[in-house]
Amino acid sequence: MSESIEVCREDELPPGAIRLVEWDEIEIMVVNCGGELLAMEDRCSHDDGSLAEGDVDVAACTVECPRHGAIFDLRTGIPKTLPAYVPVESFPVTVADGVVRIEVD
C-alpha cells in the first residue's frame, strides 16, 4: 500500500540541499539536484553507513560515500563505482501546494 510522506516545504530545499526523513526504520535522503528533487535510501550498500554526509555532485546527480568512495546515482540508487555493487532503494518525489512529499510502499 503506497503512502505519501511529507518531507518539508519546497523553499526549505534549495538547490544542493539535503533533507533526511525516516520511514519504517529506513533513513531516506531527499536532494535538490539543480532543481530536480530526488529521494534515495540514505545507506551505502557496501557497509550500511550513511551517504548523506558525502559529496553530492549536482551536475551528475550522484552522491559519493564518505567512507570508501562508492558513487551512487541519486535518480536510481544504482552504484556507479565499486566497492558498492548492490542498488539501494529510490523513491518518487512530488510537490503539491509548496510541500515536498515522497511516495513509499
Place this chain on the structure above:
Amino acid sequence: MATPDVIAEQDALKGINADYTERYGFHDAENYLFKAPKGLTRELVAKISEFKSEPEWMLEFRLKAYDYFMARPMPTWGSPMLAEVDFDDIHYFVRASDKSERSWDDVPDDVKKTFDRLGIPEAERKFLAGVGAQYESESVYHQVNEALEAQGVIFMDMDTALREHEDLVREHFATIIPPNDNKLAALNSAVWSGGSFVYVPPGVQVEMPLQAYFRINTENMGQFERTIIIADEGSYVHYVEGCTAPTYSSDSLHSAVVELIAKPGARIRYTTVQNWSNNVFNLVTKRAVAETDATVEWVDCNLGSKLTMKYPSVYLMGERAHGEILSIAFAGTGQHQDAGGKIVHAAPNTTSNIFAKSISKDGGRSSYRGLLEVAKGAHGSKSKVVCDALLLDETSRSDTYPTIRIGEDDVNVGHEATVSKVGDEQMFYLQSHGISEEEAGKLIVNGFIEPIVKELPMEYAVEMNRLIELQMEGSIG
C-alpha cells in the same frame, strides 16, 4: 673488487635471494630531468599534473584524492610494519626521461643499460606481444606488436593514454577503485604516474603476453603506477608485470592501483612476479570486474619487498562469470608477506577458486587474508578456497585470516587450510635416496608450489623456480 659498502650490503642480504644485489640490486647514477624534494604537499600534486599537461578534471581528481589521503588514518590492521612507513621521507615524483619511446635506441643510455641487464629487450624479441618499461615515476618505453595494433589493441603508458584516449580513460578511471577506497588508493590517486593502459577490442585474442616492468632506482623513492585493462566482449589478454629495485638501507614505497574490466565473454589473466628488494613497502590495491560469462585470473607471486599487503579481488557481476586467484608468498628474514585475495559473487551461477600457498623461513612471516562473499541473489554459485602454508623452521610464522559471507542458500562453498612443516621423515626419505639435505629442501618447496608455478608462462616458471632456489639457499642445515 668489493668495496666495504658492497660487503655490508651482502651481509645484510645473507641467506635470502643470495645474488639479488648483483642481479637486481644495482643502481645507476642519477641524471634526472626532475626530482621532487621529499614529502607530499598540495603544491606538488598540482605540479605533477602541470608537468603532464593534464586536463582540468584530472587535476581536480588528484587534489580531492590528496585531501582524502590526508584525512584518512593509516590502517590499524594488517602488519605492525605499516607503522614504519614514513610518508615524509619519500620522493613522490622523479622524471628520468621526457617521453616514452617506441624504440630502445631512443631510451637514455643509462636507463636502457638497466633494462638490458634485466633482460627485458631480449624477452620482448623472444616471446612477448608488447612491452612497457617504467623507470622511477614514468614510462621510458612502450611498444606493441604491429599486428595487434592493426587490430585495434591499445597498449601504452597511462600518461600517454590520458592524452590520446581521454574519453576512454575517463569513462573507466577509478570506477573499480575509487580514490577514497583506502588510504593507499587515495595516495596513488593523488600522485599517480605511469602504469599501463590496455584496451582489447571485441573478439581479439592477444595470444602472447603483454609485459610491463617496473624499476625503482632512487633511494627513498615512491612509485605509484596506475593501470587499467579493458578486455572488450569475447577478447583475451594476458598481462605480466615484474618489478625490482636496488638494495638500500632506507625504505622505498610502491603503491599501485590496478583496475581490470572483463566485458561479457572476455578473459583477462594478470600475472605478477614481485621481486622488490627488501627495503620496499609494497602496498597495492588490485581489483577486477567480470561481467556475464567473463573470466578474470590473478596469478600473484610475491617474493621480494619488506612488507607486501596485497589482496587482488574479483567482483563477479554477470551470470556465469568466473574468478580465479592463485597466490604464492615467500617470506624470509625481515619480510612480511600479507597476501591473499577476495572474490565477490554478485550474480547467479558464478564460480571461483582461490589457491594460496605461502612459505616462511628464517623468521619470515606470511599471512593469508581473504574474503569470499556470496551476495543475496547469487544462487547456484560455487567457490573453493584452499590456503596452504609451509613453515621451514621454528622461528618463522604463518597466519590465516579467512572471511566468508554467504547471503544465499543455494550455493556450494568449500574452504580448506593446511599448515605444514618440512618434516624429518620427508627429509630422511629423500636423503636416503642420495639427495643432499639442501636439495631435498628445495624439492619439497618446489613440489609445494608446483600447482601454481605450472600456471605461469614457461619463461616465468623457469625464473620463478630459480628465484625460489635462491631463496632456499643456505636455509637448511
